[in-house]
Amino acid sequence: MKTVDLNKLVRNTILKMKPYTSARDEFNGADKGMIFLDANESPFENGWNRYPDSKQLTVKKKIGIIKDISENRITLGNGSDEILDLIFRVFCEPGKDNIISLPPTYGMYSVLADLNGIENREVLLTTDFQPDITPILEQVDKRTKLLFLCSPNNPTGNLLSEESIRTLLDRFNGIVVLDEAYVDFTTQESWIRKGIAFDNLIVIQTLSKAYGMAGIRLGMAFASPEITALLHKIKPPYNIGTLQQEKVTLINNIEKEIALIQKEKKVLVKVLLQVNFITKIYPSDANFLLIRVDNADKRYRQLLENGIVVRNRNNYPLCDNCLRITIGTPDENRILTQVILKIQETAL
Numbered sequence: 518m519k520t521v522d523l524n525k526l527v528r529n530t531i532l533k534m535k536p537y538t539s540a541r542d543e544f545n546g547a548d549k550g551m552i553f554l555d556a557n558e559s560p561f562e563n564g565w566n567r568y569p570d571s572k573q574l575t576v577k578k579k580i581g582i583i584k585d586i587s588e589n590r591i592t593l594g595n596g597s598d599e600i601l602d603l604i605f606r607v608f609c610e611p612g613k614d615n616i617i618s619l620p621p622t623y624g625m626y627s628v629l630a631d632l633n634g635i636e637n638r639e640v641l642l643t644t645d646f647q648p649d650i651t652p653i654l655e656q657v658d659k660r661t662k663l664l665f666l667c668s669p670n671n672p673t674g675n676l677l678s679e680e681s682i683r684t685l686l687d688r689f690n691g692i693v694v695l696d697e698a699y700v701d702f703t704t705q706e707s708w709i710r711k712g713i714a715f716d717n718l719i720v721i722q723t724l725s726k727a728y729g730m731a732g733i734r735l736g737m738a739f740a741s742p743e744i745t746a747l748l749h750k751i752k753p754p755y756n757i758g759t760l761q762q763e764k765v766t767l768i769n770n771i772e773k774e775i776a777l778i779q780k781e782k783k784v785l786v787k788v789l790l791q792v793n794f795i796t797k798i799y800p801s802d803a804n805f806l807l808i809r810v811d812n813a814d815k816r817y818r819q820l821l822e823n824g825i826v827v828r829n830r831n832n833y834p835l836c837d838n839c840l841r842i843t844i845g846t847p848d849e850n851r852i853l854t855q856v857i858l859k860i861q862e863t864a865l
């Protein structure tokens with residue numbers, strides 16, 4: 518069990534501010550038979566002339582069942598990127614507070630730190646891409662509000678060890694933001710449920726990856742009811758549109774797709790192991806592979822010339838000459854394989 522004093526971590530302005538109360542907070546569409554003349558909407562029904570449910574109750578009910586968690590622990594955002602931004606604005610005082618992130622990792626943490634005027638103290642992952650506990654804790658001071666962990670990590674693809682996450686949750690007295698965008702691809706249990714014991718944990722997930730819904734923009738945060746209430750206090754009231762909310766109810770069982778991605782990943786690894794310009798394939802718990810090649814810029818360009826777009830991570834720390842390749846459909850992976858073998862032949 519870990520408790521934190523939120524009053525010390527949350528920005529004063531946020532503690533004090535009165536949230537905006539929208540017309541639909543007072544009366545929502547569920548009050549059937551009422552005539553709504555309170556929100557200056559168009560009265561002509563077309564399916565989306567009314568403002569959406571600002572509390573997103575139907576969507577939360579659905580997600581609560583899928584993730585086995587109560588609705589007062591769920592915050593929804595216009596992608597996880599919006600949620601990450603809300604977290605910065607609840608906890609971090611511009612120009613004063615700092616956060617810790619662990620490169621190489623997801624680029625949005627440092628972008629949002631810059632955007633919000635927050636110092637980002639970067640502590641490199643170890644060479645096997647695990648959190649380096651002692652240097653991380655050495656960077657912590659009274660103004661360190663957030664620690665960002667990404668597991669499985671992007672772009673390295675590996676899970677962070679359970680032990681290191683637990684140690685950091687125990688020893689860091691700020692908020693740990695654990696980004697589980699790729700957790701659906703692993704057999705590892707998510708931290709959503711076991712995280713209930715830690716009041717300083719916010720778990721982030723998304724419908725953008727395994728669920729195949731990157732286009733609708735829906736991110737999720739799972740945290741204590743107190744943190745959840747703070748995120749709701751500052752979120753734009755209508756951040757999830759009616760059309761988005763409707764599409765979420767179409768969430769499908771994704772076991773088949775995940776199994777296929779895993780199978781394809783194995784096939785691809787087998788082929789790539791035999792390619793002479795690929796010097797390393799990192800173990801992956803996600804739906805992508807990080808590979809090291811002889812010359813990332815050159816191989817990136819050659820793939821592009823053959824109609825294949827991958828991510829060049831050459832400039833990332835610990836990722837010299839690395840490319841990140843998403844696992845595609847069997848057909849796409851077959852073409853990728855052919856192109857890579859063709860590039861190998863012409864290089865000989």
Ligand SMILES: *Cc1c(COP(=O)(O)O)cnc(C)c1O
Nearest residue numbers: 596597598623671698723725736
């Ligand atoms: C793709 C990704 C996300 C998803 O962001 P959305 O805004 O929900 O699409 C979040 N975190 C990481 C690490 C990612 O790779």
